[in-house]
Amino acid sequence: MIYFDNSATTKAHKDIIDTFVLVNEKYWANPASIHEFGHQTNELLQTARTQVADVIKTAKEKVYFTSGGTESNNLAIFGLANKYKHRGNHVLISAIEHPSVLESAKELQLQGFNVEFIPVNKEGFISLDSIQSLLRPDTVLVSVMHVNNETGAIQPINEIATLIKSKSRAVFHMDAVQSFGKLVVNFEEQQVDAITISSHKIHGLKGSGVLVLKGSTEITPILYGGGQEFGVRSGTTSVPLAVCTAKTIRLANSNLEKNSMIMKSMTDDIVTFLQTFSSIKIISPEIRAPHIVSFSVRGVKGEVFINGLQKEDVIVSTSSACSSKQTKTSHVLKAMHLEDDYIKGVIRLSFSHLNSEEEVQQFKKIFTKVMNVIKGD
Known part of the structure; x- marks a missing residue:
């Protein structure tokens, strides 16, 4: 075939699968437990978090393990828009985003946000003139994918970021599901505030990914419970998936x-x-x-x-x-x-x-x- x-x-690398099995066999304690076994498991989780942070160039406290690209995009759209709604209620989303972003944006509209969609030209690139005309002082969130999943078009992320900073206080989310492992992706290369990555697009495991924030960027949770993942994503963290996600990200980045x-x-x-x-x-x-x-x-x-x-x-x-x-x-x-x-x-x-x-x-x-x-x- x-x-x-x-x-x-993508097909998962064998060493990723082997790592998943090994961690499940040796570190199956709840990382939130206060006993020594739980502490050891949590140390492994925090090591994985640090490894992702080192690749993306941010603090480990800004790495949130999720179930993949769809959850990360939902968390970014809802979490960032609501966190910064005191600045305004205007949101800009490109017209060619993944459904996990587009459908989230439509839900924001129902919640009272003023959502507008940025057009693209015939080659599938964001119109910089359009985004400049659409940006407003009350724009709180802009979301543009780095690489389009259907055409492969690479969006001018830093040019967009410059426009955003010149006309608003908006936070900038970049869906990097199709770009990570193929292009350089980190907060030094792209002037964005939030990045989505999915493991199974880069020879990792399905059901795992990350949302990573830059510097002082904050977010409102969309899941509530025990306060895991620094209160941003409640629910017992899957340490095996987190470890494999970190390993997948490191492998993809090192051989980029x-x-x-x-x-x-x-x-x-x-x-x-x-x-x-x-x-x-x-x-x-x-x-x-x-x-x-x-x-x-x-x-x-x-x-x-x-x-x-x-x-x-x-x-x-x-x-x-x-x-x-x-x-x-x-x-x-x-x-x-x-x-x-x-x-x-x-x-x-x-x-x-x-x-x-x-x-x-x-x-x-x-x-x-x-x-x-x-x-x-």
Whole structure:
């Protein structure tokens, strides 16, 4: 099987799985317990927290372990908006965010916040002119994803941050689920206030991730109970998942440059190959993450190609995994004003450093075969 759907999820590294089993076997005490076993388990938890903080360049008290990207994004949107609502009630969200951000923003509207959505251009990039015109003195929160999960477009985060600081006191949240492990992500590189990371996108375990805050940034909890995670996320912390999350983040960060080069080489090769077909339009912009190539076949539904490739043991996606089983058109493609001839035929290839050049060459042969059957090209 050739697996080119790594933006949906990645295969967990064996050493991450081994670590999860080991910690479950040796450190299964509740880290909040006052006995020595609980203390030892808590020390392991705090070591994991420190390791994440060191990578992201913040204090360990600003690292909150969560169940993954969706929870981290919900915590960021609700927690930051409510924490700083004394500054105003205006919230800006980009039009191409993940549903975990968009749906949270819509709920904020029901709670009385004035939420506006930042448009993007035809390449999927945030319009800096639009964000400048939308920013107000009472803007309290801006949320923009670093890399779009459907197109791979890399947003101009620091340019946006400069605009935010010039016109408001808003906190800036960046969803880095698709960028961490492919691009440098930390509070020194990006001038943001909050970062979301998900483990299973970088060869870690599902059901785990982090929300990390910068410096003096504070947040209001959305879960209440025993006050775990510094009172921000109540509930007994899964130490095995936290340890594995920290290890996954460290591994992805330490091999970042090498892995990114591997993925970029493969996706560049794929783009060159796809451009030879007259009926194919490359959706991903030139300024894209190294692991994603999105394209469309004119006049053919993406599902047709998905099924054709799957019969040849090639696994790809139509768009984001969250919406690929739904019949509605992607909100990202709508925001980009993609032409009707192409909007239903979008296919996303997403790579891992574990993919190989041999798989790329095999994909070319298989895709050409499928293309000839479906389109006669």
